[in-house]
Amino acid sequence: MVRILVADDDASILELIHVYLTREGYSVHRAHDGQEAFDMLGDGKWDLIILDVMMPHMDGWQLCMDIRRYYGDVPILLVTAKGESEDKIKGFRLGTDDYLVKPFVPEELVMRVKALLRRYRIFAGESLTIGNVRLDAATKEAEVNGALQPLPAKEFELFYTLAGFPGQIFTRDQLIEKIWGHDYDGDERTVDVHIKRLRDRFSEENGFLIQTIRGIGYRIEVKMD
DSSP: OOEEEEESOOOOHHHHHHHHHTTOOEEEEEESSSHHHHHHHSSSSEEEEEEEESSSOOOOHHHHHHHHHHHHHHHHEEEEEOOOHHHHHHHHHTTTTTTEEEEEEHHHHHHHHHHHHHHHHHHHEEEEEETTEEEETTTTTTETTTEEOOOHHHHHHHHHHHSSSSTTTEEHHHHIIIIIIITSSOOEEEEEHHHHHHHHHOGGGTEEEEEEEETEEEEEEOOOO
């Protein structure tokens, strides 16, 4: 069963989220502040975490950073009253995967949760297909319409990361940490160089676009017929 941790100091919001997600068959566990949520993180594997930003004892920004630091690539959805673009950018830079502003329609929350779970399950697989390109994580090979397309290792990892989460925004810092590691001492221009090389190899004719999100980073958008 999918286990979801929800952290919010508003009891009514906690109850609302609990009701709608349990209806979908998820196992929902509630934390009433950031510290309680952090203490619960070690209680087994979490498939998704929903965080409010403004919480006592530990806010959602700090909790998001700690989740990424200690628990890796668990999906994170920020649910907050803050809707300013600067707050959204800050959330993505700290490692959140999606952002929902209060007041929200519960059905939209459910849809976003399902979308995040799908993205992470795709990424966890050994292969994935985007447009007419197939990526094999086991062999680190790319195929275009069945024909092998050689890719250097870092380009493959960057492409696989973006392709595993269509529509998901990744900051340059997130990509550097995922692909080059915590100890990388270069700068974020490395990501830009590798993105340019991928764009030179793959165009809109392949069924997708690598988009620049100004001030944040990159995402892949699948071309709709």
